[in-house]
Amino acid sequence: xxxxxxxxxxxxxxxxxxxxxxxxxxxxxxxxxxxxxxxxxxxxxxxxxxxxxxxxxxxxxxxxxxxxxxxxxxxxxxxxxxxxxxxxxxxxxxxxxxxxxxxxxxxxxxxxxxxxxxxxxxxxxxxxxxxxxxxxxxxxxxxxxxxxxxxxxxxxxxxxxxxxxxxxxxxxxxxxxxxxxxxxxxxxxxxxxxxxxxxxxxxxxxxxxxxxxxxxxxxxxxxxxxxxxxxxxxxxxxxxxxxxxxxxxxxxxxxxxxxxxxxxxxxxxxxxxxxxxxxxxxxxxxxxxxxxxxxxxxxxxxxxxxxxxxxxxxxxxxxxxxxxxxxxxxxxxxxxxxxxxxxxxxxxxxxxxxxxxxxxxxxxxxxxxxxxxxxxxxxxxxxxxxxxxxxxxxxxx
Amino acid sequence: xxxxxxxxxxxxxxxxxxxxxxxxxxxxxxxxxxxxxxxxxxxxxxxxxxxxxxxxxxxxxxxxxxxxxxxxxxxxxxxxxxxxxxxxxxxxxxxxxxxxxxxxxxxxxxxxxxxxxxxxxxxxxxxxxxxxxxxxxxxxxxxxxxxxxxxxxxxxxxxxxxxxxxxxxxxxxxxxxxxxxxxxxxxxxxxxxxxxxxxxxxxxxxxxxxxxxxxxxxxxxxxxxxxxxxxxxxxxxxxxxxxxxxxxxxxxxxxxxx
Numbered sequence: 001x002x003x004x005x006x007x008x009x010x011x012x013x014x015x016x017x018x019x020x021x022x023x024x025x026x027x028x029x030x031x032x033x034x035x036x037x038x039x040x041x042x043x044x045x046x047x048x049x050x051x052x053x054x055x056x057x058x059x060x061x062x063x064x065x066x067x068x069x070x071x072x073x074x075x076x077x078x079x080x081x082x083x084x085x086x087x088x089x090x091x092x093x094x095x096x097x098x099x100x101x102x103x104x105x106x107x108x109x110x111x112x113x114x115x116x117x118x119x120x121x122x123x124x125x126x127x128x129x130x131x132x133x134x135x136x137x138x139x140x141x142x143x144x145x146x147x148x149x150x151x152x153x154x155x156x157x158x159x160x161x162x163x164x165x166x167x168x169x170x171x172x173x174x175x176x177x178x179x180x181x182x183x184x185x186x187x188x189x190x191x192x193x194x195x196x197x198x199x200x201x202x203x204x205x206x207x208x209x210x211x212x213x214x215x216x217x218x219x220x221x222x223x224x225x226x227x228x229x230x231x232x233x234x235x236x237x238x239x240x241x242x243x244x245x246x247x248x249x250x251x252x253x254x255x256x257x258x259x260x261x262x263x264x265x266x267x268x269x270x271x272x273x274x275x276x277x278x279x280x281x282x283x284x285x286x287x288x289x290x291x292x293x294x295x296x297x298x299x300x301x302x303x304x305x306x307x308x309x310x311x312x313x314x315x316x317x318x319x320x321x322x323x324x325x326x327x328x329x330x331x332x333x334x335x336x337x338x339x340x341x342x343x344x345x346x347x348x349x350x351x352x353x354x355x356x357x358x359x360x361x362x363x364x365x366x367x368x369x370x371x372x373x374x375x376x377x378x379x380x381x382x383x384x385x386x387x388x389x390x391x392x393x394x395x396x397x
Numbered sequence: 398x399x400x401x402x403x404x405x406x407x408x409x410x411x412x413x414x415x416x417x418x419x420x421x422x423x424x425x426x427x428x429x430x431x432x433x434x435x436x437x438x439x440x441x442x443x444x445x446x447x448x449x450x451x452x453x454x455x456x457x458x459x460x461x462x463x464x465x466x467x468x469x470x471x472x473x474x475x476x477x478x479x480x481x482x483x484x485x486x487x488x489x490x491x492x493x494x495x496x497x498x499x500x501x502x503x504x505x506x507x508x509x510x511x512x513x514x515x516x517x518x519x520x521x522x523x524x525x526x527x528x529x530x531x532x533x534x535x536x537x538x539x540x541x542x543x544x545x546x547x548x549x550x551x552x553x554x555x556x557x558x559x560x561x562x563x564x565x566x567x568x569x570x571x572x573x574x575x576x577x578x579x580x581x582x583x584x585x586x587x588x589x590x591x592x593x594x595x596x597x598x599x600x601x602x603x604x605x606x607x608x609x610x611x612x613x614x615x616x617x618x619x620x621x622x623x624x625x626x627x628x629x630x631x632x633x634x635x636x637x638x639x640x641x642x643x644x645x646x647x648x649x650x651x652x653x654x655x
Contacts, residue, residue, distance in 0.1 A: 043462075050450060050460030057448075064502035157455025161572055161584075168579035 031265060032206050034199075035142055037090055048110070048147050055111035055146070062097045062115060069098040069118065069283070077279050078116055078134070085131035085207045086138050094138065102290040104221060108137040110146035121280060122287040123220065123303060125310060128209035128271035132217050135207075136200035143199065145192045152188045156181050183244045193248045194257070201258055205265040212262050213271060218255035224302045225251070231298020277311055288320035292327055300324050318344035319354060326361045334365040352381035356391060363394065423609040424520040425632035426535045431604045433554075433634045435484030440595070441552035442489045443505055446559040447472060449616060452587055454568030464562075464617050471622035472560065479626050483633060487556070495548035504546075507539045508557045508603075512594050516608045537603040544599050554604070555596045558629060562616055563588040589613070593629040605634045 043052040062068065069075070075098050083091040093112045101117040108114050114137055124130040140146070160178045167174030197214070205211040226236045238252050248254075280287075284307075291300050304321050308314075313321075322340035325333040341358040359374030375395050379388060449464040480487045492498045515537055519529040549555065565573070565586030576584040592608035612628055615621030 046461060046463070047459070049462035053462035053465055054460045060502065061506070064499035066499075066503060154453045154455065154457050154459065157457050158453060158568060159455075161455040165572060165576055165579055165582055165584070168576075168582040 029206075029266070032202050034202060034206070037142070039089070039092065041093065043110075047151060048144070051110045051147050051150055055109035055113060058109060059095070059111065059113040062099075062113060065097075065099065067099045067101060069100050071282075074098050074283065078130075081127050081131050082114075082134045082138065084127070085135045085209065086203045087207075090138065090142070094141070100286075100290065102287070102294055106133050106137050108140045108146075110141070110144070112141055114138070114141075118283070118287050118290065121283065122291055123224070124217075124276065125220070125306065126213070126271035126273035127276045128204070128213040128273075129217050129220075130276065131207065131209050132200065132204055132214035135203040136196050136214070138203065139196035139199035140192070143192070143195060145196065149189060149192060153185055156185045156188075186245050186247065189247050190242055190249050194254075197249075197254055197258060198261060201261055201265070205262070205268060208269050210268040210271050211265040212259065212267070215255045215259035215262060218251040218258065220306070222251045222255070224299050227302035228296050228299035231296065231301070273310065285316050285320070288316065289323070292320060292323050295327075297324065297328050313343075313347070315344050315347040315349035318347055319349050319351075322361075323357065326357060329364070331365065334361045337361045338365065338367075352378050352385075355381065356387075359391075423611070424516075425607045426515060426520065426605070427632070427634060428535050428602060428604045429533045431634060433485070433604075438485045438553040439551060440483070440485050440487045440554045440556050441549060441598070442476065442487055442556045442558070443501075443508075444490060445469070445472060445557075446505075446509065447616075448560070449562045450564070451566045452563040452569050453566055454572050456569070458563050458588075459566070464564075468560065468562070468616040468622065471619050472558075472616060472626060474619065475622040475626040476558075478623065479630060483630065488552070490548070490555075492548050495546075497546055497548045501546065501548060504539060504543055505557065508555075508594065508596060509559065511537055511539060511603060512557070512559070512592050512606060512608070515603070515606050516592065516610075520608055521610075535603075537606075538601045539596060539603070541601045543596070543601045546598075549598050552598050555598055557594045557596065558591070559593070560591040560612075560616060560625070560629075561588065562612075591625070591629055593633075595634065605632070607632050 043049045075096050078096045078098060079091065079094075082094060082096065085091075094114050095112060097113065097115045098121075099115050099117050102119040102122070103117055104119045104123055106114065106116045106120050114134070116134070120130065120133060124133075160181050163174045163177055163181070201211065201214050204214055222238050226238070229236050239250050240252050240256075242248070242250050242253065288304075291303060294300070301321075301324065304317055304324070308317055318340050322337045322344060325337035325340065338358060338361050341354055341361065345354055345358075355374045355378035359371045359378060362368075362371035362374060365371075372395050375391050378385075379391060379395070382388065385391075447465055447468050448460065449468045450461040451459040453459050476487075490501070492501065517524055518526045519535075543549065543555075569584075569586045573584045573586045576582045589612045590608075590610045591612050592606060594606040595604050596602070597604050607629060609628060612625060614624030614626075614628065616625050
């Protein structure tokens with residue numbers, strides 16, 4: 001509650017700031033000051049209006065995209081989480097689009113358009129983890145990173161063009177200098193990411209969510225990447241220093257500086273994990289189905305384990321795990337898959353597709369009679385299914 | 398967003414460093430045997446895709462919202478004036494109460510992808526596909542399901558227009574002039590391209606496409622936009638041969654928004 005009332009004070013300070021000529025800094029605990037904020041901000045310069053125009057066009061595409069998850073409630077819920085993170089006054093300037101893309105990402109455009117990918121929703125374990133990413137994206141918007149990034153790229157490419165031409169006139173090789181400047185474009189981008197991380201952390205610390213969560217998001221991601229690498233018989237690739245052409249600092253680096261900064265801030269309260277799980281429950285099966293199609297056995301198993309660690313092996317999780325093994329499809333996997341399908345059924349999984357997929361796994365595993373039984377059960381439950389003809393042909397053989 | 402921008406910047410760097418000149422490119426494709434008798438068809442004008450800005454010294458595209466807005470207005474007006482010359486009824490798309498806005502915008506995106514494919518793989522030599530080399534072959538479309546759209550029911554054809562203009566900035570122009578003294582470092586200034594296409598709303602077939610990679614006419618001015626629109630509509634299949642502009646068949650005037 002303390003955190004919330006502090007936020008209300010901040011809002012009052014911001015509205016006062018709009019009236020004054022010089023924007024005074026907000027009244028907040030030392031280390032938690034937020035930039036001055038104005039409602040219904042309009043772009044001011046030629047560059048900024050241009051960047052916003054492109055964002056407006058891109059937002060139309062996002063709004064009409066077939067990938068957008070239009071089911072009632074999801075985008076409204078994401079907005080609630082954002083508003084809790086950055087405050088009701090700030091989140092009013094943002095439109096959120098939930099996109100069915102299984103990667104771990106969210107992004108922000110200059111005009112306040114935020115897109116959130118389903119892969120992020122699947123991986124977050126609490127509202128606080130989701131809010132940490134949304135707060136980071138909002139910080140990009142508040143700090144006008146699209147605009148300053150565009151201007152920096154233009155300065156750099158202008159310089160590269162002139163230096164290249166000078167080299168052509170003087171007949172000397174300028175590629176080294178040009179390379180240095182090109183690297184600067186990426187370094188600038190990484191600095192923006194760090195700035196957004198640190199401002200995002202200040203939102204988190206004033207929101208009531210735990211200040212330690214943003215660092216954990218990156219630790220979780222590293223754990224998943226390690227599991228992915230192990231599943232592919234590869235070495236883990238976690239590094240502290242980013243490469244020249246990396247767009248972001250490394251996850252390891254981010255987790256460390258975020259944890260260090262968070263240690264100096266108030267600890268915050270509840271991460272609201274239970275509320276988050278309840279809100280995501282209706283979407284979990286489809287998010288899991290999309291994740292399984294990514295052909296990432298180790299990473300997907302890691303995600304399943306981490307959800308199960310919090311809420312136990314639900315029927316949906318067991319079914320997803322069966323699917324994961326069936327998709328990898330070694331003889332041993334088919335056997336394990338059949339077992340998980342049966343466990344999912346025993347736990348109460350009701351969809352007819354379970355019988356179909358169990359039957360397919362059994363057939364491929366050479367258990368023809370049992371396989372046919374399952375496929376027949378599927379046909380009995382869903383005689384009008386789109387693949388019924390194909391399954392009938394399989395049974396007949 | 399960011400990655401495409403960086404790639405674009407990288408391309409710009411490559412162009413500025415190595416020098417590359419665009420060839421004058423203009424091409425029209427017609428479905429063989431297709432003819433549109435004047436005065437028989439209702440043509441729905443879809444929301445035009447218009448982007449106007451500057452080309453930076455390094456070759457980056459710099460969007461300019463004010464110029465783009467001006468171009469939207471001037472091109473809409475020029476299109477309204479040109480309607481008479483098209484010899485058919487042109488109405489602008491209205492979603493109405495169909496709730497099909499998202500689906501129609503998907504079709505617009507699809508048309509854009511098809512048009513780019515025609516331009517890339519059939520119109521201009523270089524990347525032309527072996528199957529698209531034959532003369533009198535123009536076989537492209539967006540799928541017959543477009544006939545099911547309620548909000549397009551009244552129309553026979555959909556007209557799509559795309560305009561992209563980057564005016565060379567002062568820095569780019571100076572770079573271009575200086576580059577004249579450096580052998581092998583040719584720098585071009587400005588990008589002006591566009592295309593217009595007609596889709597049969599009964600079959601989804603692309604019956605006409607006109608693309609120009611080096612267009613004329615300053616779209617920020619009324620006269621320039623008129624010139625640009627006449628270039629975009631060059632070879633329009635329903636156009637009566639040099640008919641006077643008085644054969645007014647037009648009803649509604651195109652609007653810029655949705």
